[in-house]
Amino acid sequence: PGRRMLFPPSKGHEGLWGGEDPPRHSFRRAMQEKYGDITTLNHAWQSTYPDWSHVHMPTTPLLLASIEQRRAFADWYTGSLILFLDQVCGIARRHFPKTEAYIPIGFPYEPLRVGQIKSRAVKTAAKHHIGVRWTGMAFLKSFARSNIFARRVSSAAQLYKTQFATEAALILDASDAADGIYESLANGASIIHDDPSNISRARDTHERLRPLLFASQPVSNSVLLYPLDDEMLDLPVETKNR
Numbered sequence: 001p002g003r004r005m006l007f008p009p010s011k012g013h014e015g016l017w018g019g020e021d022p023p024r025h026s027f028r029r030a031m032q033e034k035y036g037d038i039t040t041l042n043h044a045w046q047s048t049y050p051d052w053s054h055v056h057m058p059t060t061p062l063l064l065a066s067i068e069q070r071r072a073f074a075d076w077y078t079g080s081l082i083l084f085l086d087q088v089c090g091i092a093r094r095h096f097p098k099t100e101a102y103i104p105i106g107f108p109y110e111p112l113r114v115g116q117i118k119s120r121a122v123k124t125a126a127k128h129h130i131g132v133r134w135t136g137m138a139f140l141k142s143f144a145r146s147n148i149f150a151r152r153v154s155s156a157a158q159l160y161k162t163q164f165a166t167e168a169a170l171i172l173d174a175s176d177a178a179d180g181i182y183e184s185l186a187n188g189a190s191i192i193h194d195d196p197s198n199i200s201r202a203r204d205t206h207e208r209l210r211p212l213l214f215a216s217q218p219v220s221n222s223v224l225l226y227p228l229d230d231e232m233l234d235l236p237v238e239t240k241n242r
Contacts, residue, residue, distance in 0.1 A: 023080070027057050030076045045069040078232075082120050089128040102131040102165050102191070108139045108149040119229050122156035131163030132156075133193065137180035138172060147183050154187035155222075165191035168198050177202030181209060 032052060035041040042049055046066045049055050058065045058073055065073075085103065092101055103125050110116050122132050134153045139146035150166070157164035166184040177198065184192045199206050 024056060026080065027073070027076055028052060028055050031055055031072065034072060045072075078116055078120065082124055085121060086124050086127070089125055089130050092130070093128045100131070100163075102133040102163065104133045104135060104167065105153055106135055108134075108136045108146065110149070110152070117229055117232050118153050119156040119159075119233055122153060122162065123160050123233060126157070126160035126162035129162070131165055131190065133165040133167050133191070134187075135167045135169055137166050137168040137183050138176040141176045141179075143176075143179035143183055146179070147186065150183055150187050154189075158188070163190040165189055165193065167193040168195065170195055170197060172198040173201040174205060177205040178209060181205075181213070185213065 031041060035044065038049055038051055038055075041047070041055065044066075045068055047069070058069060089103070103121065105118055105121060110118055125132050132153060134150055136146050136150050139149065154164045164187060166180075166187070166189045168180050172180050172194070180194075180198075181192070
């Protein structure tokens with residue numbers, strides 16, 4: 001995908017970003033604000049840092065760090081991304097106040113080890129009346145597996161009253177095109193983005209199904225959330241009991 005961008009990234013991968021000096025300094029400042037003094041941090045992290053200059057983001061696999069250290073890192077890491085998203089959405093709305101807009105959610109996974117909860121991105125986008133575009137659609141060639149991820153994003157969009165859209169990327173063919181279409185409709189997608197190559201590989205499926213497609217409003221006001229969502233989203237009591 002990077003080759004198609006006007007300013008392609010030097011590299012793209014799923015994982016942690018933030019090895020440069022600015023994020024390292026940001027992490028250290030955040031930990032100082034969180035714990036106050038180095039003794040309190042060492043007690044919480046089960047560490048032995050002599051002073052703040054030695055405190056850094058986990059360089060070993062996160063699963064080897066203490067639970068408290070992993071949680072502190074996840075809060076900072078995801079919080080920084082959400083802050084950036086909030087600023088970007090704000091800029092977009094300032095210059096294009098009435099334009100229909102969506103943010104791409106990206107990878108279907110939600111690795112809890114770094115606190116990546118897509119519901120937080122949906123909540124932030126909805127604050128600016130911006131929808132979310134889910135990249136999945138029959139991911140791993142399985143509607144059942146892919147729909148679990150899609151339902152979480154569409155549930156959050158429903159909860160925060162914003163639009164949900166789908167994107168198939170370049171993964172569909174005749175074997176799973178129908179699953180991709182159904183996943184979009186089952187989650188109340190306002191837009192179904194599909195690449196021409198996907199459609200051409202499953203032309204017969206699209207010709208057969210498209211005349212039969214229709215969209216309807218969700219019939220349930222329930223949402224699908226992980227326990228960690230409850231804490232990170234700071235949901236009001238009336239929402240939890242709904």
